[in-house]
Structures are given as C-alpha cells and as structure tokens.
Amino acid sequence: MTIDKTKGIIAKPMPRCWHDRMALHRPDSDDPEELARWELNCRIVADKKPYFMRYIYPQLMRDYNNYINTANEKALSEHRLSIDEMLAMPPEELTEEQRTCLRYYQAKMPVGNHDCVMNRICRKVEAVFGNGIAEPDEPFDYTVMRSNIGYSSYTYYAVERLFKQYLQKLKRFAMDKNNIISTQDDPVDYRASLLAFFVREVALVCNNSFQMADIILDMVYRRNGTKQFAWDMVSHEIIYNLLMSHGGKLSFPRADPDGDIEFMGERYSMTQMEVDADGYYSE
C-alpha cells in the first residue's frame, strides 16, 4: 500500500480491522452469527508480519531478537527455565504459571510463526545455515596467494603497528559517525584517504611490494576479521601470485556459438591464455 502511494497510485486503503486487532470490537448483540464472524475475524486478523519477513525488514529482526532475549530472561528469572526448555517439556509436566507464560509468549510474539509454506522454507534454510553464513568444512588456505619471498620480523612488526593504527582510525571514525554530530565526512572518501596515507607509510617501511603482500596476507588471514584490507592494498600482487602458481595459465569462458557451456541463453567455451612474468600474454 505504501509502495503504491509512493508511486502515485491511488489505492483504496485496507479496512483497519484487517490488520489491527484493536479495531475488532466484540458485537453488542448476542447473535450467534455475528459472534462467530467476530471470532473468525479475531483468528485471521493480519496484525503481524510472518516469521520469514524478519530477514527482509531489519527493524522486525531487531524487535524479534529483543523479544526473544527479554522473554528468555524473564522466563529464567521467574521459572528458572528458558522458553526453549519449557517448549521442549511435555505439556502435562508444565505448571499452570508456565503454561500461562508460554501462552503469552506466543500471543505477544512480534512475528507470526505459524507453519505456513514460507516459514517452513525459512526454517529449513536456517537449519542448514544457522543464523549466518555456514562455516566452510576446511579452513581456507591463504598461502596459495603468497609469493613466499620471506621477510624479517622487524619489517613485519613495523607494518603491523601501522595496520593497527589504521584499524583504530577506522574504528574511531565509525564511532564518530554514530555518536558525534558531525556528518560532513563521507565514509568512502575517508576510507580511501586513510588507505592512501597507509600505502605511503608502509612504502617507507617495506619497499618490496611482494614482501609487503606476504606480510599483509599473514597479518590479515591469521586474525578473525575483514580481509578487505588485503584486497585494497595488494590485490595486484595476489592475482599475480595466483597466476604464477597456476603456471601462468589463465582460464575463462568466452562467447562461442558452438561452446559447451550454456549460461542465460548464451553459449560459451573455456579458453586458456598464458601470461608470462612480465605480463605479456598469448593464447
């Protein structure tokens, strides 16, 4: 409805009783038909977004997570059992207070978590991926990106000190962006200028770009955190190392009407290209 309004489409507004429980008033008369209709409307009122939609709306996700955490804290502090523990118990073993607690837990839930098709799909996806991206079975071997030139520990610690300063400045900028009133610095520009400054500083400590690549890869991949820094700093060296470790052969799909690969209605065939150490290539 809001999307239609934004587009300029004049849409007839939904009756409030479709999406607001408070708009459903109990009929004054005792007519069984009216009462039955009212009960039906109470059952089918769409006052909550479904469970899977929390992945679309960040605010809904926050509300849901807050509610779950608060309800768990409350259940533990009142019944010494978490909500999940109570849900796992057979209903006949629950006390009257615990049953009431669970009833209100379901009633106040900010999302509709019924077994509709989309919610079931969502739960299946969650079961596979958990709450985030699934961890790979084997840790990534970053050494394939290194040139194995070797470096001194003095150079490593000098670069690491600069890297820590860079991270600290980024962190402070992120905090300032949230808390402090100034909003004039553009985050992208700031990051780019910070990176340029860092490149100049690192060049004073280590002037061999492949040595620098190895140091940065060791530094970034040995710690939990973003790897973006390595790609910002030494992407050319990483690509070159990967290429050389593959014998200088570069394989890529090329448009070919007789190709054996079909993608989005077009046909492609794999082409190989050899690149030598100086960057000259031949097919």
Next chain:
Amino acid sequence: MDIILNERNWMNEALESLSLGKNPYETIGRYARVMHADGVPKDVMERRIEEFLLRCDSRVNLVMWQDAIKRAIAKAGKYPIAEVDGVWVTEGELNTISKIESKMQRKLLFTLVCLAKFKMAVNPDAAGWVNYGYKDICNLANITISSKRRALLINDLYRAGYISLSKRIDNTSIHIDILDDSTPNSLFVSDFRNLGNRYLMHCGEKFFECQSCGIVIHRTANHQTFCKQCAEDRHRQLANEQYKRSIA
C-alpha cells in the same frame, strides 16, 4: 549505564564545558527536560538546543538533528528531572540484606534497593519498581556473570521473596518488596558508581573511596588513597610541578 543523580547540575556542567557526553541524544533530551522544568517555551527550547549543538561542534549539520531535537522537546514533559543528592538506605533494609548468605545476592539486592529509592525520589509513582535491564543492574552491582546466571540470580531473590516481577512476558521490571522506611536511616548513598563495592565497603571489606573522584574500588595496598586513573593524573601533576621547580 551511568546514573545521574542531579541532572540539572550535570547539564550546567555540560553547558559550561561544551560537552555532549557519551550519548549526544541523551544529552539533548536531558537539556530539553531541564528547560521544561524551568518553564521554557518550546520554540526557545529548540533554539537553545541548536545553539548548544553549534557551540559544541561548529560543523554540526542541524538539518540532520531536527527530528532528534523535535522528539526530545516533545518528550520533555513526560518524566520529571532527577534532582537528588543521594538516597538513604534504612537499618531495616540493611538488616534484611545482611541475612542473605550469598555475597553476590547481597550486592545485587543492595543495588536494587538503591535504584528503587532513587526512582522513587525522582518520581513517587515509581512505587518501588526498577526498570533497568538485568545487565545494567549487574554492572552497577559489580557482578560479572553470564546472562543466564544473571537471570538465575534474580530468580534466587524472587524465590526468597525479596523481589517480585512484572507479569508481562516482555517486561523485565523488578519490584523491591523489602523497602522499609519505618526504621531509622543508616547509609547515605550519594554516588551510584560501583554500588556493589560500596555495599561491601560498608560491610567492612577491603574497599576504599578514591579521594579525588569518589569511586569505590578494591584496596590492593595498605595506604591507597586514589584509584588507578586519579593516581596516574596525580603522579603526572606532581612530576610537572617538580620539573617546573627544578628549572625555576
């Protein structure tokens, strides 16, 4: 979370030092409430808040702050400002707390009593209810445990009948059932930092109050008078004075 006992004094200091504090949104909300208590009209409030923001940071983008300022002004009259010097804990309350065996539970209950009394001093309608999160309460009580154990600790006090809980499933407010104003006052609490430590110091354990900032911390040496931060500042100051004397 910091408990500010006298918001008017705090705000005056902020206006003098041109500081927006840890949370600028909270600060402008507090400024609006102080002005509302003084009967300042809404349009003047808005102008003063904008001036304050500009004085704190001349690069401020006031357009971005309009919603926050308007919200702060609209909510200014909702709650009264806190203007208390401290709270008295009575003998009866301290006796009830001292009957508990677990030190952690005693620290927590003392903190809850102080918070409930503070809430009631600010707004009598609070009627012994504390609506801070469990994490904030435990931080004030100097209790560092997991979230599950925090809730179980509250449950211990609940089952012993010292507190009661809200009936709503999504509300973690706590009502303190042991408030007893009929007995004489015993302990005056004028600083809500490290309330757990303050209680243990009252019980005679090895804690002391920093002579500079007033925070109560664990005593690690016999003649300790300053906390670590204040001691460093004092050493620096003494070294500067000594250096100035030596070159004079």
